[in-house]
Amino acid sequence: MSTVVLLVITGLGLGALYFLVASGLSLIYGLMGVLNFAHGAFLTISAFLGWEAGRRVSDGTWWGLAVSALVGMAVGALVAALTEYFLIRRLYERHIEQALVTVGLSLAAVALFEGIWGTDPIYTAKPEWLTETTEILGARIPNDRFLLIACALVVLGGIVLFLHRTRYGLIIRAGVENRQMVSALGIDVRRSFTLVFAIGGAAAGLGGVLASVYYGYVSAHLGSVLLIFAFIVTVIGGLGSLTGAAVASVLVAVLQQFANFYLGGTGDLVVVVALAVVLLIRPRGLMGKVA
Amino acid sequence: MTSDHAMLALEGIGLRIGGARILEGVSLEVPAGQMLGVIGPNGAGKTTLFNVVSGVVRPTAGRVVLDGVDVTREPVHRRATAGLGRTFQTSSLFPELSVLENVRLAAQARLGGATSLVRIPRAGDAATTRALDCLEEVGLAHRADAEASGLAHGEKRKVEIAMLLAQDPKAILLDEPMAGVASGDVPAITEVIRRLHRGGRTVLMVEHHMEVVLGLVDRVAVMHHGELLAVDTPEAVMANPTVQSAYLGEAM
Numbered sequence: 029m030s031t032v033v034l035l036v037i038t039g040l041g042l043g044a045l046y047f048l049v050a051s052g053l054s055l056i057y058g059l060m061g062v063l064n065f066a067h068g069a070f071l072t073i074s075a076f077l078g079w080e081a082g083r084r085v086s087d088g089t090w091w092g093l094a095v096s097a098l099v100g101m102a103v104g105a106l107v108a109a110l111t112e113y114f115l116i117r118r119l120y121e122r123h124i125e126q127a128l129v130t131v132g133l134s135l136a137a138v139a140l141f142e143g144i145w146g147t148d149p150i151y152t153a154k155p156e157w158l159t160e161t162t163e164i165l166g167a168r169i170p171n172d173r174f175l176l177i178a179c180a181l182v183v184l185g186g187i188v189l190f191l192h193r194t195r196y197g198l199i200i201r202a203g204v205e206n207r208q209m210v211s212a213l214g215i216d217v218r219r220s221f222t223l224v225f226a227i228g229g230a231a232a233g234l235g236g237v238l239a240s241v242y243y244g245y246v247s248a249h250l251g252s253v254l255l256i257f258a259f260i261v262t263v264i265g266g267l268g269s270l271t272g273a274a275v276a277s278v279l280v281a282v283l284q285q286f287a288n289f290y291l292g293g294t295g296d297l298v299v300v301v302a303l304a305v306v307l308l309i310r311p312r313g314l315m316g317k318v319a
Numbered sequence: 320m321t322s323d324h325a326m327l328a329l330e331g332i333g334l335r336i337g338g339a340r341i342l343e344g345v346s347l348e349v350p351a352g353q354m355l356g357v358i359g360p361n362g363a364g365k366t367t368l369f370n371v372v373s374g375v376v377r378p379t380a381g382r383v384v385l386d387g388v389d390v391t392r393e394p395v396h397r398r399a400t401a402g403l404g405r406t407f408q409t410s411s412l413f414p415e416l417s418v419l420e421n422v423r424l425a426a427q428a429r430l431g432g433a434t435s436l437v438r439i440p441r442a443g444d445a446a447t448t449r450a451l452d453c454l455e456e457v458g459l460a461h462r463a464d465a466e467a468s469g470l471a472h473g474e475k476r477k478v479e480i481a482m483l484l485a486q487d488p489k490a491i492l493l494d495e496p497m498a499g500v501a502s503g504d505v506p507a508i509t510e511v512i513r514r515l516h517r518g519g520r521t522v523l524m525v526e527h528h529m530e531v532v533l534g535l536v537d538r539v540a541v542m543h544h545g546e547l548l549a550v551d552t553p554e555a556v557m558a559n560p561t562v563q564s565a566y567l568g569e570a571m
Contacts, residue, residue, distance in 0.1 A: 195427055195446075198416075202424050205413040212373060212411070213486055214399030214428040 030166035035289055037164070039282030041173030044180030045242060047277035048235030049251075049258035051187060051270060052108075052228020058204040058268025059224050061123070062116060065130035067232055067258070068251030069137035070108050074100035074233030075246045076145055079152055082237075088153030096237045104233020105226040112225035117218070134252070141248035149245035158241060172241050179238055183231050184274055190227075191270070200224060204268055257281075260299055264306045266316020276314060326351040326386055326490050326521040332371055333380030334545075341367055342378065342545045349490075351386075354522040356532040356553070359542035360566065365525045366408055368542065369492045372523075373405045374398045386489060399428070404488030408495050408525075411479045414468035418459065418478055421467050422450035425485035453484040457511050473504030480511045490521040497528040509535065533557075541565070 049071060056064050082096030111133065119125045158175060161168040191197035203210045203217050210217045232251075239254060240246045261280050265272030280299055288295035306313060325348040334342040342364050349355050357365050370376040372383055374395040383391045390398050405411075413421050426449040454460045457477040462470065467478060476496055483491055493512065500508055509531055516522050516535075526532045532539065532553070539556040541548040543565040549556055556562055 198420060198424055198427070202413045202416060202420075205415055206410070208375065208395075209407065209411050209413070210424070211395040212399055212405050212407075213425050213482070214396050215424075216394075216396045 033165045033167035034169060035285040036282060037169050037173050039285040040278060041176040041242065043278040043281030044176040045235055045239055045254060046257050046261045046281055047180045047274055048183060048231045049254050050261040050273040050277055051183065052231050053258055053262045054268055054270055054273040055224050056228050059200060060120065060221050062126050065127065066111060066133040068255030069134045070104045070229045071232040071236035071254060072137065072141055072248060072251035073107055074104040075236030075240045075250050076141060077103045078237040079240055079246050088155060090155045093155055097234055100233040100237035101230040104229040108229020109222050109226040112222050138248050138252065145248065149247040151245045152240050154241050176238050176242060179234060183234065187270060196220065260303050264303060264313055266313030269315040272313055272315030324351050325349060328384040329381065331381035332378045334367065334371060334376065334378050340545055345547050347540060347547060347550060349521055349523060351521055352519045353538065354516050354536045356536035356539045357523060357525045357542060358532060358539060363542040364545040365542050366494055369405065369494055369525060373403060373492060402489035404483045404486045405492035406479045406494055406496065408498060412467045412475055416467055418465050418467055419450055419463040421478055422453055422481045422485050423447055425482040426450045429486050450485055453481040456484055457481045472499045473501060473508060476500055476508050477511060480515055483515060491515060493522065493524040495525055495527065497526055497531055505531065
C-alpha cells in the first residue's frame with residue numbers, strides 16, 4: 029500500500045512538471061498550429077537564470093527559491109515572446125520551416141548553455157523542508173512533490189480563469205476554434221499569438237525552476253528530456269486541449285512510475301507504447317478536437 | 320436607401336495561382352445600401368471573389384475600394400474594422416463557445432477594448448448587453464447559454480446574423496446563407512437578412528437558392544469561369560441569353 033501511495037504521489041509530482049511544459053505546447057499548437065520544439069530551451073534558460081538569481085539573493089532558502097521562480101517565469105515569458113515575434117511570426121502556415129527553426133534553436137541553445145555553464149550538471153541547494161519527507165499512509169513522500177503539484181494546480185487554475193474570465197481569453201478560445209473568423213470580426217489575432225507564447229514560456233520557466241528542485245541539479249539538457257515527454261503528453265491529451273494536457277500529464281507520469289517500479293524500469297517504453305495505442309485507437313487524443 | 324455613392328468598388332480584379340486563371344477583369348460597383356446577389360455555376364469564382372474582397376486572398380491585379388478607401392493591401396482584420404463584415408460558407412461560428420460568447424466577441428470587436436488584458440466581461444457590461452440585444456433581434460435570446468455546436472442549422476445561421484448585427488458593418492458579404500438550411504427555416508432567415516439590410520447596410524450575397532436571391536436583391540451579378548458575365552436587375556439577368564447558356568448549357 030505504501031509503495032502504491034509513494035508511486036502515485038511521485039507520479040503526480042512528475043506529471044506536474046510535464047503539465048507545466050505541455051500546457052504551453054498545447055495552447056501554442058491549438059491557436060497557431062505551431063509545434064514548438066524550442067519549448068525545452070525556454071525551460072532550460074529559465075532554470076539556469078532562475079538558479080543564478082536565486083543563489084545570489086539567498087541560496088537554499090524559500091526566499092531564494094521564490095526569486096528563482098519569479099525570474100524563471102519572467103525569463104521564460106520574455107524569451108518565448110521574442111522567439112514568436114522575431115522568428116515564428118514570419119513562418120505561420122509554413123510547418124516545415126517552423127520545425128526547422130524551432131529544432132535548430134533548441135540545438136543551438138543547448139550548445140550555448142554548455143558553453144556558458146559547462147556540460148556537467150550543477151547541483152543546486154534547496155530549502156531544508158523540501159529535502160525532507162512526510163509520511164502519508166505509511167509512505168514517506170519527498171516534500172518537493174507537494175510543491176510541484178501545488179504549483180501545477182495554481183498554473184492550471186490561472187490559465188483556465190484567464191481563458192474563461194477575460195476578454196483576451198475569449199479571443200484566444202475563439203482563435204483556437206476558428207482563427208479566420210476572429211480576423212473577420214476585426215480583431216488582430218496575431219497579437220494574441222505573442223501573448224500565448226509568453227504564457228506558455230512563463231509556465232515552462234516555472235517548470236524549469238521546479239525541475240531543478242525535483243532533480244536536484246540544473247543542466248543544459250534539462251529541457252530536452254522533459255520536452256519529449258511533454259510532447260507525448262500533448263499528443264495523448266489531444267493537441268490544443270488544456271484539460272487534455274492536464275489529464276494526460278498525470279496518466280503518463282503515474283504510468284511511468286508504476287512501470288519503472290513493477291516492470292523493471294520500463295517506464296519510458298510503456299509511455300511510448302501508450303502513445304502508439306492512443307494514436308491507433310483515438311488519433312485525435314483523449315480530448316482533442318476532430319481535425 | 321440606395322444612393323449613388325459606391326460602398327464597394329472592384330476595379331479590374333484578377334487572380335492567378337500558378338498558371339491557372341481564377342479571376343479575370345472583375346469590375347463592379349455596389350452603391351451604398353444596395354443588396355447584390357452573386358450567382359454562377361460551381362467553380363465560377365464567387366467565393367474566391369468574396370475572399371479577395373474581405374482580404375483572405377490578395378488579388379494579383381486590380382483594386383478593392385471600400386467606402387472610397389483603397390483596401391487592396393489591408394489585412395482581413397483592418398478591413399473588418401473599416402466596416403466590412405462577412406460570413407463563411409462552411410461556418411462562421413466558434414462551435415465550442417456559447418451562443419452569447421460568439422456574439423459577444425463580435426460586440427467586443429466593435430466596441431473596442433476587445434484585446435484588453437484585464438477587463439473582465441460581466442453580466443451588465445456594454446459588450447454583453449449589445450450581444451443580448453442582437454440575439455433578441457434574431458429571436459435567439461433564449462439560446463444564449465447553449466453551446467453553438469448544439470444548435471440546429473437554421474439557428475446557427477441566425478447566430479451568424481446576430482454576430483453581424485453586433486459587429487455593425489457598413490458592407491456585408493454573405494456566403495450562401497441558406498446552405499444546409501431546412502426549407503421550413505428559409506422564410507425566417509430571409510427575414511433576418513432583410514433586417515440586416517435595413518438601416519442602409521450594403522449586402523453582397525452568394526446564394527444558389529434562386530427564389531431567395533430574386534426575392535431579396537436589387538441587382539444580380541453573374542459569374543462564369545472567373546469573369547463577370549452580367550450585372551443587372553434580376554428580371555433582366557434571367558432574360559439574358561448569355562446567362563441562360565452559361566447556366567443551362569449551349570442547348571438553350
